[in-house]
Amino acid sequence: MTIRFGLLGAGRIGKVHAKAVSSNARAELVAVADAMTEAxxxxxxxxxxxxxxxxxxxxxxxxxxxxxxxPTDTHADLIERFSRAGKAIFCEKPVDLDVERVKTCLRVVDEAGATLMVGFNRRFDPHFQAVKRAIAEGQIGDVEMVTIISRDPGAPPADYVKRSGGIFRDMTIHDFDMARFLLGEEIETVSAMASVLVDKAIGEAGDFDSASIMLATASGKHATISNSRRATYGYDQRIEVHGSKGAVAAENQRPVSIEIANADGYTRPPLHDFFMTRYTEAYAREISHFIDCVESKSPAAPSGADGLIALALAEAALKSVTEGRAIKVSEITGPLADRSAFQGR
Amino acid sequence: MTIRFGLLGAGRIGKVHAKAVSSNARAELVAVADAMTEAxxxxxxxxxxxxxxxxxxxxxxxxxxxxxxxPTDTHADLIERFSRAGKAIFCEKPVDLDVERVKTCLRVVDEAGATLMVGFNRRFDPHFQAVKRAIAEGQIGDVEMVTIISRDPGAPPADYVKRSGGIFRDMTIHDFDMARFLLGEEIETVSAMASVLVDKAIGEAGDFDSASIMLATASGKHATISNSRRATYGYDQRIEVHGSKGAVAAENQRPVSIEIANADGYTRPPLHDFFMTRYTEAYAREISHFIDCVESKSPAAPSGADGLIALALAEAALKSVTEGRAIKVSEITGPLADRSAFQGR
Amino acid sequence: MTIRFGLLGAGRIGKVHAKAVSSNARAELVAVADAMTEAxxxxxxxxxxxxxxxxxxxxxxxxxxxxxxxPTDTHADLIERFSRAGKAIFCEKPVDLDVERVKTCLRVVDEAGATLMVGFNRRFDPHFQAVKRAIAEGQIGDVEMVTIISRDPGAPPADYVKRSGGIFRDMTIHDFDMARFLLGEEIETVSAMASVLVDKAIGEAGDFDSASIMLATASGKHATISNSRRATYGYDQRIEVHGSKGAVAAENQRPVSIEIANADGYTRPPLHDFFMTRYTEAYAREISHFIDCVESKSPAAPSGADGLIALALAEAALKSVTEGRAIKVSEITGPLADRSAFQGR
Amino acid sequence: MTIRFGLLGAGRIGKVHAKAVSSNARAELVAVADAMTEAxxxxxxxxxxxxxxxxxxxxxxxxxxxxxxxPTDTHADLIERFSRAGKAIFCEKPVDLDVERVKTCLRVVDEAGATLMVGFNRRFDPHFQAVKRAIAEGQIGDVEMVTIISRDPGAPPADYVKRSGGIFRDMTIHDFDMARFLLGEEIETVSAMASVLVDKAIGEAGDFDSASIMLATASGKHATISNSRRATYGYDQRIEVHGSKGAVAAENQRPVSIEIANADGYTRPPLHDFFMTRYTEAYAREISHFIDCVESKSPAAPSGADGLIALALAEAALKSVTEGRAIKVSEITGPLADRSAFQGR
Structure with missing residues (x-):
C-alpha cells in the first residue's frame, strides 16, 4: 500500500517534508497547495x-x-478540517500558540478518530533515539537527571520573534518535548529564568534570547534546559541523561570530522549551522514513522496531546519568569478532569 | 623567606595540606596539632x-x-583566635554553617587585619584556571551562561550527612563559588529543586542527594548547577561557559587515558573516583597561592567574604526548595548596608 | 543538459551507482544491463x-x-569498447589486475579521446576531502608524512580472495591512491611486509590478511599504510598527514555518536561495519564529479593513469614482500619513455 | 629498608632522577657526583x-x-666499575652506541651478578602501562599490529645530533623498546626509510630527521613506527595495538584539557612540549620499580639485554636505509650462540 500525500505549504519546511515523502518507497506526493502558486x-x-x-x-x-x-495560526483550523475529512494528519509544531485553542482542536480530532502526529522531529534523530534506546535497555538504570543544552547558531529577526510566541513556545518547546521523552514521567513543576543577552531587539519585541529552565516530576526526577539564541560555534544540541547505574549522552554533530593540529592546538570544525542539515535524517525518519502509523492505523506519537503538554510547559516557564516562582503544570492545564486531552497519548 | 606553618587537624584533608606545605620550597611545616595525638x-x-x-x-x-x-564547628573560633594572634590563616571551607556566625567571625578578622583564605580548592585546578584565563583573555567574549555538572562518585554515609549542613552547604557550595568565580558578577537570584533519588537514608536524615540550581546576576547572566551524590562512572566535574563570542569547557579528568575498541564499541576508563586524586594539583596550587599572599601581604582570595557569599547562596537554595520560589540573595544577606562583610573581597 | 546513463552490472556496487545516478538532478538512468536478467x-x-x-x-x-x-576481468574490454563507441566511462577499480593489460587499455582510451574515470571513491569522502583541502590551504605547511590505517570489519571468503588479485591489488590499492592523493608527489619507492594472522584459509589461497607498507617520494616524503582484513570494532578508516606547520587527521566515522558511562568506563558504539554505509556520501559525490567532467568535457580524476599507478604500487608491494627489499616503482612501470600512460592524469 | 643512592651526573636528567629518588619513601639520596662541582x-x-x-x-x-x-660514552665503563663494586645500577639509555661494546659490558655485569636496569622510562608511563595491562588481560586477543607515532616538539641542535648516534639510536630506540614491550615476541626483521625534511643541518651532520620503520616478528606480527624531529603541536606520543579481538590505544597527553569553541571551530590546547613534563609520572614509577628490584633482589627490566636489543634494532634500521632492504636482526646480533647476552632478560 502506498500512502498518497497532500502537502499544505511549500515553504522551507514544506520542501523538507516533500523530499522525505518522495524518497519514501511507501509514500507518494500527489498534491501540493500553497497561497504562493509559484512555490x-x-x-x-x-x-x-x-x-x-x-x-x-x-x-x-x-x-x-x-x-x-x-503558518502557525492556520494549523488548528486545518487539523480540524482534515480530521473531519478523514485524512491522516502530520502537522508541524505547534498546533497553536494558545493552550485553550489546542484543547478545542484536539477534541475535534478525538471525535473524528483521526490520526494526528505533531512534528517534534528531534525524537527521530538517530543519536537521540540511541539515547532513548540505551535508557529503555536499562543501561543507565533509573533515569534521574536530564541535561539539555540547546542553542541556535544565530538569533532570528525581531520580526519573526514577534510572531513566534516567544522563546519558550518557539524554541524551548522542542526541549520540553525531549525532556518528557527522556524522563519517562510527566513533568509536574517548572521553574525558569530568562534574559536578553544576545540582541536588544528581541527584548524590545517582548521576548528573551537566553533562558534556563528546571523541570521536576512527581517522583523527583529533574531536567535542566539551557537555551541561547546564538552560538558562534554552530547549532549546539546536546543531551545527557544521568541515571542510577550510569549516564548516556548524545554528542554534537558536525558536517566534517577532521582535526587540525598546530602550534595553537587541536581544532575541529564548527557544528552544523542550520537545523535542516543537522536534522536531515530525523526528518526522513519522522515521516517514515508517520507512514508506519497510517499504514498500521495505530496512534501516532508525538501526538496532539504531546503537543499540548509541551505548550503548557512553555506557558508555565513564562509564568515562572514573570512571577519568580515554581509553577505547577496543573495551574496551566487545569484540574485533572480537564486533562482528558492528555489521555490520547 | 620561608613561611613557617602550623597545621591544625591531622585528618584526611590535613594530610593533603601537610604534603602541599612540605613540598613547597617556600614553606616549612613546623608543627602539627590534633586531638588525636597519634594522628x-x-x-x-x-x-x-x-x-x-x-x-x-x-x-x-x-x-x-x-x-x-x-571539624567545621571549630573553624570560626579558631579563625578568630589566630587572627588575634597575628597569624595568617588558611581555613578549609566552610567558615561556619551559620551565616550570622560567619559574619561575626569575619568582623574579627577584619579588625585584626588578618590574612584569611578559604579553601575553595577548585579555583586552583589547572583546567578550571585555564577556563578562567580563556574568559579573561576575551576568547569567548562576554560571559552569558555557566553550566556546572558536579557529581560525587558515591553518597556519603547518613551520619556524615547529618553533620554536613545539607547538600547545598556541603557539596553545592563549591559549585556556588565556581559559578561566582566564572560569572564575574555577583549573583542576585537563586532558584533550586532538590530530591532524594540515590539513598533514602539521606532523605531520612533530612537532606537531599540530587539537586538542580539556577542562578542569575543583575545583568541577566545565568548559571545552572546539576548535582548528584552518586555517579557510577566516577567523580564527574565539568564546567562550561557560554559567551557572546564562543564557549569554553573543561573536560572531565581520568587517571588513565587509553581507549579499548572491540565489538562492543570504544571504551575509555572511568573518571577519578576520589576528590583528592582528582584535585591533587589544585591542592598544591592553592597552598602555593596562599604562600604568595602571605609573602606579599596581599589580600587572599577566595576570601572570608567569598566563603560567606557561597554560604548565603546555599541558604538561598534551600529556602527556594522549601518555598517553591526564586530567592533574592539579599533576603539572606540583609540590606546593602549590612553587606560590608562582602567588601573585603 | 541531462547526462543519460547506461549501467553495466546490477550487483551490489551497481545498485549503489544506480541510486547515485538517479538521485542526481543532472543525470538520468536510462538503461541497465546484466547477465542476470532478473537483477x-x-x-x-x-x-x-x-x-x-x-x-x-x-x-x-x-x-x-x-x-x-x-566483474573485474571484463573492465578493460568494456572500457575499450565504450571508448570507441564515444561514451564517457566511469569504471569501478581496477581497470585490470595486470599492469600491461591496463597500459594497452589506456592507450585505446587515449586514442579515442574518451573520458575515463576510475572509481577510487574515497577521494570523494567529505572528511578526506576536508583533509585534502586543509593541505591545499597551507594549514599544515609542506606535507611530510602520511599515515593511513585501513582495516576491514571482517575477512572476505577465501573464494573471493582467490579472484581478488591479492590484498595489495584488492584492498591496499585504495590506500595507495589515497597516499598519492595526499602526498602530492609521485611515489618512487615501496617497501612492504605481509602476514597471515587473521584467517589461515587466506594464506592457503596464496594471499595475506595483514600488511604494512612504507612509501617514499623522490623528495623524501613518506607514507605508511597499515592493513588488516579484520577489525572487531568496525570499518577502521583513518588518515593523518603530518606537515611542516602542523598535522591534519580524519577521524573514524560511526553511525551513532552517543556515549554511555558506567562503572566500566565511557563507551561509544562501534564504527560503521560496511564500506557502503561508511562511504554513502562519497559514492554520491563521486558520480556527481563524473557528471561535472562529462558536462564540462574536462579530464576526469581519478584517471586511468591513476588506476595504473595504484596497480603498479600494489605490484611493487608484493615484489617487496617476496624479495625482502625496497622496490623502485620504475621497476614495475618501466623506464620513463614508457610512462606516457601516466601523462594523461 | 631504605635504598641509599649515589647519583652520577647532575645534569638535566640527573635532576629528574634526584627528585624521583628523594620523593620515594623507600629511598634516600646520599651522594651526588658531577664533573661540574657547582651542579x-x-x-x-x-x-x-x-x-x-x-x-x-x-x-x-x-x-x-x-x-x-x-654522558653516554662513560656509561659502559661506569656500569662495569659499579657492577664490580657490588652496587645496583640504574643507567640512562643507551649503555653504549656500539653493539660490541655493549656486549662486553653486559658480560661484565653478568659475571658480577649485578642488578642493571636501563632507563627506558616510557615502559613506566601510566597510560602505556594501561595499554600493556589491557593486552595482558586478553582484552584485545592476540597482538597483531603495533602502531607507534613518536614525534619530538622540535629538532635538536646539529651539535647534539653529531654526538647522538643518529635518529635511530637516539630517538627511535625508545620506540623500538616499546614495540618489543608490546609485541611480546622478539623482532626478526627491520625495514626502514629515512629523510631530511625538517632541518638541513641535521642532514649535513650525517643524520635524518624523519623516519618510518616496519618491524616483523617470526610469527608475522608487525609494528610500524613513524618518527619526526618536529611537531608544531607538541610532544606527539601515541601507541595503538591491534589484535584479534580488538584494539587498545593510548591517547596523547596535554597539560591542560579545556576546549574553546567559536566560529573557527573547537580548539584544545597543544600537547606537552617537553619530554620531562610529558613523562613526569613515568620517571617516578621507573625509579620506584628499580627500588622494588633492588629490595627484592630480582632481575630488573628493562635489562641490559633489552638495551642491547633496542640498539641492535637501531643498527638494523640504519643498515636497511643504507642498503634498501629488510635486515634480519641476526645480521647485527650474530648467530644464536652469540646471543647469550639476550638471555638475561
Missing part, C-alpha cells in the same frame, strides 16, 4: 505532483494523508 | 615537624601561618 | 530505466555515459 | 645529600645503588 508549482514539478487548492485536497479521494506546513 | 605524631614524623597543642601554636614565635583542618 | 530488471524498474544488452547500450544514441560495475 | 653542590644541597667523587661513591659502604646520568 507550489516549483515543488510539485520537482516531485511529479499536482498543484491543488486546500479545498481540493480536502475532498480528494486520492489523498490519504496531509502534511501541514502552513 | 598528629604520625604526620609530624613524616614531614619532620613537631607535635604541639593548638595553644602552643597560637603563641609560637616560629609560626607565621596556620592551616585549619579541624 | 537488471529489478534495478531498472526501481529507477524507471529500461533493461538492455551491453551491445544495445554501446550503440544507443540516447546514452551519453556508462558506469561499469561488471 | 653537584646545588643538587646535593636541594635534597640534603653530599657531594662526592665517583671514586668515593664506588667504595662507599653507605651506597647501595647508583643512577648513572653521565
Amino acid at each position: 507550489a508549482s516549483a515543488l510539485a514539478e520537482q516531485y511529479g505532483a499536482q498543484v491543488r487548492t486546500i479545498e481540493a485536497i480536502e475532498t480528494a479521494p486520492d489523498i490519504d494523508a496531509v502534511v501541514i506546513c502552513t | 598528629a605524631s604520625a604526620l609530624a614524623e613524616q614531614y619532620g615537624a613537631q607535635v604541639r597543642t593548638i595553644e602552643a601554636i597560637e603563641t609560637a614565635p616560629d609560626i607565621d601561618a596556620v592551616v585549619i583542618c579541624t | 537488471a530488471s529489478a534495478l531498472a524498474e526501481q529507477y524507471g530505466a529500461q533493461v538492455r544488452t551491453i551491445e544495445a547500450i554501446e550503440t544507443a544514441p540516447d546514452i551519453d555515459a556508462v558506469v561499469i560495475c561488471t | 653537584a653542590s646545588a643538587l646535593a644541597e636541594q635534597y640534603g645529600a653530599q657531594v662526592r667523587t665517583i671514586e668515593a661513591i664506588e667504595t662507599a659502604p653507605d651506597i647501595d645503588a647508583v643512577v648513572i646520568c653521565t
Whole structure:
C-alpha cells in the first residue's frame, strides 16, 4: 500500500517534508497547495505532483494523508478540517500558540478518530533515539537527571520573534518535548529564568534570547534546559541523561570530522549551522514513522496531546519568569478532569 | 623567606595540606596539632615537624601561618583566635554553617587585619584556571551562561550527612563559588529543586542527594548547577561557559587515558573516583597561592567574604526548595548596608 | 543538459551507482544491463530505466555515459569498447589486475579521446576531502608524512580472495591512491611486509590478511599504510598527514555518536561495519564529479593513469614482500619513455 | 629498608632522577657526583645529600645503588666499575652506541651478578602501562599490529645530533623498546626509510630527521613506527595495538584539557612540549620499580639485554636505509650462540 500525500505549504519546511515523502518507497506526493502558486508549482514539478487548492485536497479521494506546513495560526483550523475529512494528519509544531485553542482542536480530532502526529522531529534523530534506546535497555538504570543544552547558531529577526510566541513556545518547546521523552514521567513543576543577552531587539519585541529552565516530576526526577539564541560555534544540541547505574549522552554533530593540529592546538570544525542539515535524517525518519502509523492505523506519537503538554510547559516557564516562582503544570492545564486531552497519548 | 606553618587537624584533608606545605620550597611545616595525638605524631614524623597543642601554636614565635583542618564547628573560633594572634590563616571551607556566625567571625578578622583564605580548592585546578584565563583573555567574549555538572562518585554515609549542613552547604557550595568565580558578577537570584533519588537514608536524615540550581546576576547572566551524590562512572566535574563570542569547557579528568575498541564499541576508563586524586594539583596550587599572599601581604582570595557569599547562596537554595520560589540573595544577606562583610573581597 | 546513463552490472556496487545516478538532478538512468536478467530488471524498474544488452547500450544514441560495475576481468574490454563507441566511462577499480593489460587499455582510451574515470571513491569522502583541502590551504605547511590505517570489519571468503588479485591489488590499492592523493608527489619507492594472522584459509589461497607498507617520494616524503582484513570494532578508516606547520587527521566515522558511562568506563558504539554505509556520501559525490567532467568535457580524476599507478604500487608491494627489499616503482612501470600512460592524469 | 643512592651526573636528567629518588619513601639520596662541582653542590644541597667523587661513591659502604646520568660514552665503563663494586645500577639509555661494546659490558655485569636496569622510562608511563595491562588481560586477543607515532616538539641542535648516534639510536630506540614491550615476541626483521625534511643541518651532520620503520616478528606480527624531529603541536606520543579481538590505544597527553569553541571551530590546547613534563609520572614509577628490584633482589627490566636489543634494532634500521632492504636482526646480533647476552632478560 502506498500512502498518497497532500502537502499544505511549500515553504522551507514544506520542501523538507516533500523530499522525505518522495524518497519514501511507501509514500507518494500527489498534491501540493500553497497561497504562493509559484512555490507550489516549483515543488510539485520537482516531485511529479499536482498543484491543488486546500479545498481540493480536502475532498480528494486520492489523498490519504496531509502534511501541514502552513503558518502557525492556520494549523488548528486545518487539523480540524482534515480530521473531519478523514485524512491522516502530520502537522508541524505547534498546533497553536494558545493552550485553550489546542484543547478545542484536539477534541475535534478525538471525535473524528483521526490520526494526528505533531512534528517534534528531534525524537527521530538517530543519536537521540540511541539515547532513548540505551535508557529503555536499562543501561543507565533509573533515569534521574536530564541535561539539555540547546542553542541556535544565530538569533532570528525581531520580526519573526514577534510572531513566534516567544522563546519558550518557539524554541524551548522542542526541549520540553525531549525532556518528557527522556524522563519517562510527566513533568509536574517548572521553574525558569530568562534574559536578553544576545540582541536588544528581541527584548524590545517582548521576548528573551537566553533562558534556563528546571523541570521536576512527581517522583523527583529533574531536567535542566539551557537555551541561547546564538552560538558562534554552530547549532549546539546536546543531551545527557544521568541515571542510577550510569549516564548516556548524545554528542554534537558536525558536517566534517577532521582535526587540525598546530602550534595553537587541536581544532575541529564548527557544528552544523542550520537545523535542516543537522536534522536531515530525523526528518526522513519522522515521516517514515508517520507512514508506519497510517499504514498500521495505530496512534501516532508525538501526538496532539504531546503537543499540548509541551505548550503548557512553555506557558508555565513564562509564568515562572514573570512571577519568580515554581509553577505547577496543573495551574496551566487545569484540574485533572480537564486533562482528558492528555489521555490520547 | 620561608613561611613557617602550623597545621591544625591531622585528618584526611590535613594530610593533603601537610604534603602541599612540605613540598613547597617556600614553606616549612613546623608543627602539627590534633586531638588525636597519634594522628598528629604520625604526620609530624613524616614531614619532620613537631607535635604541639593548638595553644602552643597560637603563641609560637616560629609560626607565621596556620592551616585549619579541624571539624567545621571549630573553624570560626579558631579563625578568630589566630587572627588575634597575628597569624595568617588558611581555613578549609566552610567558615561556619551559620551565616550570622560567619559574619561575626569575619568582623574579627577584619579588625585584626588578618590574612584569611578559604579553601575553595577548585579555583586552583589547572583546567578550571585555564577556563578562567580563556574568559579573561576575551576568547569567548562576554560571559552569558555557566553550566556546572558536579557529581560525587558515591553518597556519603547518613551520619556524615547529618553533620554536613545539607547538600547545598556541603557539596553545592563549591559549585556556588565556581559559578561566582566564572560569572564575574555577583549573583542576585537563586532558584533550586532538590530530591532524594540515590539513598533514602539521606532523605531520612533530612537532606537531599540530587539537586538542580539556577542562578542569575543583575545583568541577566545565568548559571545552572546539576548535582548528584552518586555517579557510577566516577567523580564527574565539568564546567562550561557560554559567551557572546564562543564557549569554553573543561573536560572531565581520568587517571588513565587509553581507549579499548572491540565489538562492543570504544571504551575509555572511568573518571577519578576520589576528590583528592582528582584535585591533587589544585591542592598544591592553592597552598602555593596562599604562600604568595602571605609573602606579599596581599589580600587572599577566595576570601572570608567569598566563603560567606557561597554560604548565603546555599541558604538561598534551600529556602527556594522549601518555598517553591526564586530567592533574592539579599533576603539572606540583609540590606546593602549590612553587606560590608562582602567588601573585603 | 541531462547526462543519460547506461549501467553495466546490477550487483551490489551497481545498485549503489544506480541510486547515485538517479538521485542526481543532472543525470538520468536510462538503461541497465546484466547477465542476470532478473537483477537488471529489478534495478531498472526501481529507477524507471529500461533493461538492455551491453551491445544495445554501446550503440544507443540516447546514452551519453556508462558506469561499469561488471566483474573485474571484463573492465578493460568494456572500457575499450565504450571508448570507441564515444561514451564517457566511469569504471569501478581496477581497470585490470595486470599492469600491461591496463597500459594497452589506456592507450585505446587515449586514442579515442574518451573520458575515463576510475572509481577510487574515497577521494570523494567529505572528511578526506576536508583533509585534502586543509593541505591545499597551507594549514599544515609542506606535507611530510602520511599515515593511513585501513582495516576491514571482517575477512572476505577465501573464494573471493582467490579472484581478488591479492590484498595489495584488492584492498591496499585504495590506500595507495589515497597516499598519492595526499602526498602530492609521485611515489618512487615501496617497501612492504605481509602476514597471515587473521584467517589461515587466506594464506592457503596464496594471499595475506595483514600488511604494512612504507612509501617514499623522490623528495623524501613518506607514507605508511597499515592493513588488516579484520577489525572487531568496525570499518577502521583513518588518515593523518603530518606537515611542516602542523598535522591534519580524519577521524573514524560511526553511525551513532552517543556515549554511555558506567562503572566500566565511557563507551561509544562501534564504527560503521560496511564500506557502503561508511562511504554513502562519497559514492554520491563521486558520480556527481563524473557528471561535472562529462558536462564540462574536462579530464576526469581519478584517471586511468591513476588506476595504473595504484596497480603498479600494489605490484611493487608484493615484489617487496617476496624479495625482502625496497622496490623502485620504475621497476614495475618501466623506464620513463614508457610512462606516457601516466601523462594523461 | 631504605635504598641509599649515589647519583652520577647532575645534569638535566640527573635532576629528574634526584627528585624521583628523594620523593620515594623507600629511598634516600646520599651522594651526588658531577664533573661540574657547582651542579653537584646545588643538587646535593636541594635534597640534603653530599657531594662526592665517583671514586668515593664506588667504595662507599653507605651506597647501595647508583643512577648513572653521565654522558653516554662513560656509561659502559661506569656500569662495569659499579657492577664490580657490588652496587645496583640504574643507567640512562643507551649503555653504549656500539653493539660490541655493549656486549662486553653486559658480560661484565653478568659475571658480577649485578642488578642493571636501563632507563627506558616510557615502559613506566601510566597510560602505556594501561595499554600493556589491557593486552595482558586478553582484552584485545592476540597482538597483531603495533602502531607507534613518536614525534619530538622540535629538532635538536646539529651539535647534539653529531654526538647522538643518529635518529635511530637516539630517538627511535625508545620506540623500538616499546614495540618489543608490546609485541611480546622478539623482532626478526627491520625495514626502514629515512629523510631530511625538517632541518638541513641535521642532514649535513650525517643524520635524518624523519623516519618510518616496519618491524616483523617470526610469527608475522608487525609494528610500524613513524618518527619526526618536529611537531608544531607538541610532544606527539601515541601507541595503538591491534589484535584479534580488538584494539587498545593510548591517547596523547596535554597539560591542560579545556576546549574553546567559536566560529573557527573547537580548539584544545597543544600537547606537552617537553619530554620531562610529558613523562613526569613515568620517571617516578621507573625509579620506584628499580627500588622494588633492588629490595627484592630480582632481575630488573628493562635489562641490559633489552638495551642491547633496542640498539641492535637501531643498527638494523640504519643498515636497511643504507642498503634498501629488510635486515634480519641476526645480521647485527650474530648467530644464536652469540646471543647469550639476550638471555638475561
